[in-house]
Amino acid sequence: MKKTFPILVTVLSLTVISSCKTKEIVPVPPTLDTITVSETTFASVLLSCAISNVGNQSISDYGFVYSETNATPTLADSRIAHGAVSDPNVAPIKFSDVVKGLKPSTNYFARSYSVIASGTIFGPVMTFKTADVIQPAIKTDAVILVFTTSAKLRGIVETKGSFDVSEYGICWSSTNNLPTTADSKSGKTNISVFPTIYTVDATNLTPNTAYYFRAFVVSNGVTTYGDALKFNTLAITQPTIKTLDATTTSTTSVKINGVVESGGNSADITEYGICWSQRFSTPTTEHSKAKIPDSITVFPKTFSVNIYSLNSNTEIFYRAYVISNGVVSYGDIKTYKLETEGFPTLTTGNATYISATSQKLYGTINTRGNYAITEYGVCWFYINDFSNTLPITCISGASIQGSPTAFPATYSIDATNLNAGTLYIYRAFVVANGITTYGNEKTFFKEANPN
Incomplete structure (x- = not known):
């Protein structure tokens, strides 16, 4: 009994000392879900994640880290930060970001992160690949028209692709069976509707020559071609x-x-x-x-x-x-x-003054010929330029219907509505058997007053 009491006292003392010591808090880190990847394009991607459990320490920053080359990206790689968690009592904390400026057709590594006092916590690594750049679809369609030195050619821009179209058209060559835009071409701009059917005129071609042509479209600095087709320009034919x-x-x-x-x-x-x-x-x-x-x-x-x-x-x-x-x-x-035998013969006579606007013109039918005369007279035409060769036709005239009864027959015609100060050419004529025979050409200068 004497030994039991000291042992009891010792146990009680230890219990009291233990109950007075401060209880230690065990740190609980945040829990990060696996990243979800969506809306992937050739230059961007949507990353989504959540902090399912914030733990029991303050989160000073969280977000995403990603890299093209580092299979376990860290804060030293590319990062999208959201800052401190403002309300640690709310969970889960969902967050997402559109990552831009990525390379097309490229594999990337990404994971979420959160920063606490004891260090950085990372979520699981997720890999994704950006989409391929899609070029516009182009088709070399047909030859519409072909001439000796030109042709009308048709192409179709079927789809737009990833980027806007800056140019489209047709290129051609007589020596290159796969012509490019470095050869001859005809281009267009401003396209907003797909598919678009278009035509261009290939000009300055060589007649009777084989040409290769194909449609092209330029997008994001890249030129895409359709299949090569062939046509022959026409050979030159004269009328x-x-x-x-x-x-x-x-x-x-x-x-x-x-x-x-x-x-x-x-x-x-x-x-x-x-x-x-x-x-x-x-x-x-x-x-x-x-x-x-x-x-x-x-x-x-x-x-x-x-x-x-x-x-x-x-x-x-x-x-x-x-x-x-x-x-x-x-x-x-x-x-x-010329059938001249049997037609009348005649001579153009002189011209005499009548008035300031008229002149009497003479003619003589020397022989009747073998055909009936139906009309005879004098025709005239004015000339303003004395240096010119005298014309051989007349645009003004006067005639007598019927035929003289005796030959040679001299007759006169009054030329009226003349212009003073003008040189005129005139000649006698006679119509027989539907044929007009002319006398020799003569001229007169129309004076206002011969005196």
């Missing part, structure tokens, strides 16, 4: 022309007909007509010609020209011609002899 018959219109003139049968494809027609010679058997436009300086839109085009001041009873060589792209094309050469 075709035919020489037709001639008919006598007077003892010194004929009417000659021609027809431009087709226009060719080299260029627009600038001139056509008849060339002739009474000396050379192969007439050209370097000899005499009657031209029509006009274009033609409808084929075939039949035309006729009058040729004057020919030598009677002399054969004429003639052929039709047409000029296109500076090249002269000819029809067949034909010959014709």
Whole structure:
């Protein structure tokens, strides 16, 4: 009994001492969930996470860390920080961020973190890959029209891709079977609707030549091409022309007909007509010609020209011609002899003053010929430029219907409404069997008062 009491006292003393000592707090770190990855593009991603348990220590910062090369990213890598947790009693704490400025088609490592007094706590590592950059889809579609030196080509921008389109069009080459924009091209800008069908004109081509072409589109500095197609420019063909018959219109003139049968494809027609010679058997436009300086839109085009001041009873060589792209094309050469036998002969007489605006003009039918005369008279035309060659046709005139009864027959015509101070050319004429025969050309100067 004496030994039991001291032991009891010792136990009680130890109990009292133990109950008076401060109780230690065991630190509990935050708990971070696994990152969720969504909305991945070629340059960004949405990262989401939560602090499911804040623990029992103050969180001075939390967020995400990520890296392209570090499989366990730390605060020394790229980071998105949210700062201190303001209310540690609320859990879970959800947070998310769009990470921008990433590289396309690249693997990244990411994890969440929280900073407490004892250090940095990290969540599990998650890997993700950014999306591939998608280029616009382009198609080389067709050749719409082909000419000698140009062609209309078509392409289709089918889809937009990841970036805006800065240019699209067609490129072509006669030597490169996979043409690029470094070759010839025709481009467009401003596209907002997909798919877009478009055409371009390939110009300055060489006739009768094979060309390769393909559509292209430029986006984010990258050029994408469609398949290469091929076409041949047309060979140059000149207009075709035919020489037709001639008919006598007077003892010194004929009417000659021609027809431009087709226009060719080299260029627009600038001139056509008849060339002739009474000396050379192969007439050209370097000899005499009657031209029509006009274009033609409808084929075939039949035309006729009058040729004057020919030598009677002399054969004429003639052929039709047409000029296109500076090249002269000819029809067949034909010959014709004026039918002068049996027609009347006549002489242009003098002119006498009547008044300030009129003049009496004379003519003489020397022989009647073999045909009935239906009309005779005088025609005239004024000339203001004395240096010019006198014209061979008249635009004003007066006539007498019927026929004289005796030959030679001298007659006169009053030319009226004349202009004083003007030089006039005139000549007598007679119509027999539908053919007009002219006398020699003469002139007079119209004076206001001969005195």
